[in-house]
Amino acid sequence: MINRFTKLLLCVLLTVAVAVATTACGGSNAQGGGDQEKIVVKFTHVVAESTPKGQAALKFEELLEEKSGGLFDVQVYPSSQLYGDKEEQEQLLANNVQLIAPSVTKLVTLNPSFQLVDMPFLFKDDAQAYRFFDGEAGKKLLNSLEPHGILGLAWWANGTKHFTNSKRPLKAPEDFKGLKFRTQSGGVLDDQFKALGAGSQTLAFSEVYQALDNGTVDGQENTFNNIDTQKYVEVQKYLTISNHGRLDYVVLTNTKFWNSLTPEQQEMFSEAMAEATAYERQLADELSAASFENIKQSGKVEIYELTEEDKAKFIEALQPLYEKYGAEVGQEYIDAARNS
Known part of the structure; x- marks a missing residue:
């Protein structure tokens, strides 16, 4: 017969086994069960929040967090709060930040083709420029940075000169x-x-x-x-x-971060960026018109x-x-x- 001590020992062992099994089944963020671990996306830029670029960065934060159900945690740092013009590209390559939006002319050293925006009287108006940005040639130019560990995601407008x-x-x-x-x-x-x-x-x-x-x-x-x-x-x-x-911006990420995302996560990212881009261009157009009125007045x-x-x-x-x-x-x- 099983004595009283043996019964007590069996009860203790059974309780411990149940607790261990419950923890294993419940899962943790690291194990991939239950809630997924958040993906932090740091977006640094050098202009004020009130600008079209600043407002579009905040719109992207809102859109991506909403589309992903909170999986992405986008942190926006405007006005060089995190890094300035000279440091941001280096920090992007180090994956210390995941998004930057420099002036197009900052990319000429990586690819001289980005001098395109400086070529005189090439674009008749904003609409023509946007068609180029969104067309095959514009996308090819963005993708040309991949050998440098950088991926262009979008063209954001500033305006014509x-x-x-x-x-x-x-x-x-x-x-x-x-x-x-x-x-x-x-x-x-x-x-x-x-x-x-x-x-x-x-x-x-x-x-x-x-x-x-x-x-x-x-x-x-x-x-x-x-x-x-x-x-x-x-x-x-x-x-x-x-x-x-023209004076415009290019939104960039690094290939290390991008390739760490699943295809589904990349799709959410791209959708949010496309919507934020449309929003940014609308703001830029409206701001340009308002400023011209101020100049006339x-x-x-x-x-x-x-x-x-x-x-x-x-x-x-x-x-x-x-x-x-x-x-x-x-x-x-x-x-x-x-x-x-």
């Missing part, structure tokens, strides 16, 4: 002769002004207002929103609506809009840029942009 200066109306190529303009980088932009008979000087964005004010440079090129918010109308007398170039600048005849003269004057940079940018991209 226009000329301002303090000396005279700019209606024809010859009006640029002898003037000096601020540029954000060399290469295409320096040669653009050289072809028009003007000089150029590379200056940081934060230094432009002072340079215009003290006459270090006579003019600059920028979006309506930057012209408005940076108060260039206080130090410039003339604005030419030219739509001659200020009454401080004389505004001239290039006619189609005017643009034809500029296109002819700037043709040498296409001869010099066409092969470097890629004729297939230039042709795709023109035909979008």
Whole structure:
């Protein structure tokens, strides 16, 4: 017969076995049962939350967390709170962040084809640019970064560029002769002004207002929103609506992070990004229109809009840029942009 002590021991062992079995069946995040472990996505950018880029980043956070039922935890860091312009690409490659949205021109060192947005009078308007971005050529350009460990996910708009200066109306190529303009980088932009008979000087964005004010440079090129918010109308007398170039962003992730996601998770990510992109472009278009109204209402600048005849003269004057940079940018991209 089983004595009392043996019965007690059996009861204890049975209780422990049940407890262990319950824990194993219940599962934990690490074992993949029950609730899944959250996937953290850090999104760092350098502009304010109030901008189209800032608002679109928050919209992406909302959309992806909703679509995934909380599986993704998107953390947005605006205004260089986490990393600045110089560090963010390096941190992306290290997978310390999973999303950045730099200016397109920041990618030229990785692939010269991204100079496409600087090519003068290539896109007639925003709609044409968006068609290129969303078409096969635009997608191919985004995918071209994969050998560098980076994957382009979307093109986010900032807007088209226009000329301002303090000396005279700019209606024809010859009006640029002898003037000096601020540029954000060399290469295409320096040669653009050289072809028009003007000089150029590379200056940081934060230094432009002072340079215009003290006459270090006579003019600059920028979006309506930057012209408005940076108060260039206080130090410039003339604005030419030219739509001659673009300032845009590219949303990037790293291949290590992307390849760690399941196909279903990648699909959720892509859907959220597509919706956030449409939202960002709408905001950018609305903000551009509002800023143009502010510029007009200020009454401080004389505004001239290039006619189609005017643009034809500029296109002819700037043709040498296409001869010099066409092969470097890629004729297939230039042709795709023109035909979008």
